[in-house]
Amino acid sequence: MFAITVENLTKEFGNFTAVNGLSFNIEQGEVFGLLGPNGAGKTTTMSMLSTMLKPSCGKASVNGYDILNNEDEVRRSIGIVFQDQSLDEELTAYENMDFHGRLYRLDKGIRKKRIIELLELVELADKKENLVKTYSGGMRRRLEIARGLLHEPKVLFLDEPTLGLDPQTRNHLWDYIEKLSREKGITIILTTHYMEEADKLCNRIAIIDKGSIIALGTSDKLKKDVGVDIIKIVSSEKEKLWSAVSSMPGIKNIEIHDDSLTIGLKDAEKHVVKIINMAYSRDIPIGSISIHKPTLEDVFLHFTGRTIREEEASGKEQMRMMRRLRR
């Protein structure tokens, strides 16, 4: 049985289509990533799968339950960390957890035990009696993840779990998420616009842009689909090297830059020796040589013709921070 099945899922706001006919299945225990730029429709998809928003058309099931006909069972099966904070800042961490446990009707004994266990897992046990308004961004995020796990959901939704966190905290959270998937076997669906995050955490990734999936597969497969590796050679005699290399078979493209030459080709590891040998035999000096495998960034560029707009994302984060300050 699949943990999540999605068939032609669509959401329109007025005459604007935010999510356009998504179809995919997620295996149990899988970590599945929705990767895409701002406004791609990631949150809208999550909202529909978590029954917070009604799809315009299409269907989906979570943990075997239909999201339209079996709302309550879907809700019981999932834990969710929303993109924007959803804690009560006037309560302590323990009270936030306790509130959640009561909402999900956990018995008192179990509730207490699990709250302590989970707060220990996210290393907040010693701060559990502090009001959440005294917590840092990273601590809040960890608390939200712990809270999402309290009722032992089969499926965990993480909407941009590390947005706005510093790299260190981000790494820390990645470790937690990996541990969760490994030790508890929970199915995780997460959204992100950080390539690195998707690459590190996800078994499979759906790249989504303007409401549609444009590529889906393991990170390796997506990169293979792009097909070209890049060899970068620094040399004082670029032109000579250029004419020598262009005659070799299997070269897709070759470009001269300020201080280097880049060569696009398949299976770079196999060719690099040949290139070095040839340069040696013709007395062309080589300063340095490096191989670049395609990144998810290249994958995105390949499928959309655009780079994912990180700068826009950071602008949005700043706005969010400002909003928080104004409160």
Add this chain to the structure above:
Amino acid sequence: MDIIYTIWLRNLKRYIRSKSRLLGSLGMPIFLMLVLGYGLNSVVVLPGMEQGYIGFIIPGIISMSVLFTSVFAGIQIIWDKQFGFLKETLVAPVSRLEIMLGQTFGGATTAVIQGLIIFVLSLFMGLKVSSIPGFAIAIVFMILIGISFTAFGIAIASRMDDMHGFQLIINFVIFPIFGLSGALFPIDDLPLWVRSLTLLDPLTYGVEGIRYGLLGTSQIDPLICFMVLSGFTVVMVMIGSHLFRKISI
């Protein structure tokens, strides 16, 4: 029941923790009680009022306190919406009706506590309660005002996305409800058109009910007060839960 209790409990915790709000919302009623009560006590003579004008307005001030606290408590949903906490509640496998009722009872409880604080203070200002059953009657009316107007606040909050309209509601809805309620003046001798407005105001029946409970006299039959206010409460809870069910975030 558990869910309603859970949400009620959260409301109470927040209420007890925000000392500044607690004290702040006592300011206005105490001010009115002192200024109007002592200021006009010797000027205004009400026939049949043994405890003078100050005795007359104390039930009105208590109602005011309950009214404002409960409307604020209902409107708090907007903050929960803006701060994101509402999502946490709405995505749980619980019915919206339970959430709404929890919020309503939570708000009503804090409102009644606020009313009781004013009540205790007015004992120091010379209020003499007619009887213990009378006090119980007053509490019943406070509870009804609390429930109906928290539900009213929730209904408004369900239709508002942010706090911009808040001032508007306070000035053009809540103050008129208070002003027209006969909290500060007797309604018997009013010109007919003002009197009919007053009788349309649901708070009037709350004020009169509390007045009957605390002082033993009122201008409207307490049984009628009870029936009208109960009816209003049922209608408000229905409207509130209907609108809350349709809330989207």
